[in-house]
Amino acid sequence: MSPSADDRDSRPEVAAWNGLVDALRTAGEELAADTSELDPAEQADGFRALLRGLSNLLSRIETDRERPELVPFNGWRQKFLMDNPDFRYWVTEVRGDRRYRIRGNRGDATYMSVTAYRRTGGIGAEATDRLDSDAIAFDDEGGFEIVLGGADPGTDSGSADRLTLPERSGVVWVRFFHDDVARDRPGWTEIEPLEDPGTPPPIDPVRFGSALATVSATTSMLPTIFEASVRDDLDPPNVLRHWSEMAGGAVFTEPGIHYLRGGWRLGAGQALVIEGEVVDCRYWNILAYSRFLNSLDFRHRTVSYTGATATVADGRYRFVVAAEDPGNGDWIDSEGRDFGIVVMRFLHPATTPPLPTTRVVSLDELRGRR
Secondary structure, three states, X not given: OOOOHHHHHHOHHHHHHHHHHHHHHXXXXXXXXXXXXXXXXXXXXXXXXXXXXXXXXXXXXXXOOOOOOOEEEOOHHHOOOOOOXXXXXXXXXXXXXXXXXXXXXXXXXXXXXXXXXXXXXXOEEEEEEEEEOOOOXXXXXXXXXXXXXXXXXXXXXXXXXXXXXXXXXXXXXXXXXXXXXXXXXXXXXXXXXXXXXXXXXXXXXXXXXXXXXXXXXXXXXXXXXXXXXXXXXXXXXXXXXXXXXXXXXXXXXXXXEEEEEEEEEOOOOEEEEEEEEOOOOOEEEEEEEXXXXXXXXXXXXXXXXXXXXXXXXXXXXXXXXXXXXXXXXXXXXXXXXXXXXXXXEEEOOOXXXXXOEEEEEEHHHHOOOO
């Protein structure tokens, strides 16, 4: 006898799968409505961003906190919520009552951090403990080793490279900051449990269903996140503001970074000039994003600069966001988008970075033509 529809629907994996299908349909319908007034390229880009987000989530769905794996995050096919191609990220989920060893090599990264987080609901998080390049002992080749979890480092004489997992900590991010990621030697990192957790079951139905439900819930939120996130960039456009919502490691961000953010709104033949003072800090960069919170095409276009690749004269920077290179300042390729987002990151600034001045001008004016 074939199972009834009621019997099938009562199975947790069936319910979880149907939840994902429903979430995709709902997200698609919401995104279609939200982008109905945009041009066809932006409409298609919205669905690409949605698919990239789903790809990112699915790449990490089979988590095993007993035997975690540090997974590369935010590759160009999995851009997700303000990715940053000048960083190299790895992320994993762990158990707060276990101990692990993280090994790796920083490569040519100018700075590195390892941060533990606790979830605060939805996509929210707060940092609970961290180590950075100043505290990590690297060997002559750039190798490092960190013990994660276990004894409080304040009571352990051998704790120079130890990261605690305070209560409810469950997510760990490793970040490598690069001055010139296209030319720098890449680093790597991995994690292993210090105690043998034993052989896992072939599949844990409850865990699988819960993981799939998390993917569904996050995917269903993405169109709302896209729409809500850009409101302050649209009103008013063409100015940068202090992005204080990201302070302290919120939403899995790096706790030591001060963010500036703003949106451009440009017509044909226009450019946004961004000029400001470089504040003393460990690292800084500027990066352009779409309205769907994906970085622009960094593989084929110039869409970001770091403190090492930007042109700084008398302590000041000058960036020009435009569809064409005006030959006057460091060009950020807008891809011809009439709207997009610029984010500046300043790591450990000595003082609060001053807001840059911004002005919309014609490309002809920048090129000296009237």
